[in-house]
Amino acid sequence: MGIVVLLVYVDDIVITSSNSALLGQLKTHLSESFHMKDLGSLLYFLGLEVHHSPSGISLNQHKYVSDLVATAGLQGATSIDTPMELSVKLRKEEGDLLADPSLYRKLVGSLVYLTMTRPNISFDVQQVSQFLQTPRHLHLATVHRIICYVQGTSTHGLSFPTGNSTRLATYNDADWAGCVDTHHSITGWCVFLGDALISWKSKKQDRVSKSSTEFEYRAMSFAWSEIIWLRGLLMELDFS
Structure with a gap:
């Protein structure tokens, strides 16, 4: 069977x-x-x-990245080592509005799809996806930086080794009041099945936490929900 x-x-x-x-x-x-x-x-x-x-x-999305770079018009751009500068905190109303936000929305949507094999840009993509309604030039510059980063690392992706174990291991954390506009914390988690990364997320919490303990518990709750769902899925696939 x-x-x-x-x-x-x-x-x-x-x-x-x-x-x-x-x-x-x-x-x-x-x-x-x-x-x-x-x-x-x-x-x-x-x-x-x-x-x-x-x-x-x-798995990787090498050709998809090449098409994304062409859509952004960054074929001749120099690749960079990090998707975002460490100290940058994007704000909703900083800088001038884009005259036409359609390209910004298209690029961000493509980056969201790219996170399917590039979990290391999930946090950065979550940051720029907050501004789809009223994107500004600074937000677009950040999107271009992320694209320049993935251009130089287009063959990076996910690995699923032979003979992998079925032991689940989960890591999660949160950035207290990480959103400078709303002061909501940002949660992140990743779940490994053996040595293979199978689930990850970067998500803004839906309310302001009054203490560091509160936002850590919220982050843990999000991760536990994912663990419970994955355990049910693995049981359906006959993996205990």
Whole structure:
């Protein structure tokens, strides 16, 4: 026996299984009912590049980053070592408004999608995504900096090693009153399954915390909710 997982997006299907015989049976059954083309091992799907090796599977969005750089008009820009300056605190009403915010919104939306394989920019993208309604030139300059950073690290991504354990390990933290406009704290967490990072988030808390203890408990609560959901999902997939 085994499990089969099937993912459908419009007319594209990704299938994986713990049992190769079951996988073959499903593909045969589907091909008898629908006109299908088997493209073999997964290499590219919705901007995700999949690389197979004896040590495991790795994911990145190298081509997606190249397209993003072109959209931003930064092909000749120099890559930089960090996505944001450490001391920068973005404010809602600092600097002049952009005459046309559409490009800003498009770039931020693309960066949000990029966090699918780049958890290290989640906090920075969360920062710039706060200003979609009234973006300013300083906010756009910050977006450009993030893009210059990912341009120089476009092959970075996620790794899923062979023989990985199913032990969950979670880390979380919070930045007390990290938002200078609302004084809401910013929560972050990451969850590892063995040595593989499988879940992460950077999110502004929905209310002002009156003490450092309060905002830490809120951060822990967010992380626990994610742990409970992941444990349920893993049990459904027959991983204890």
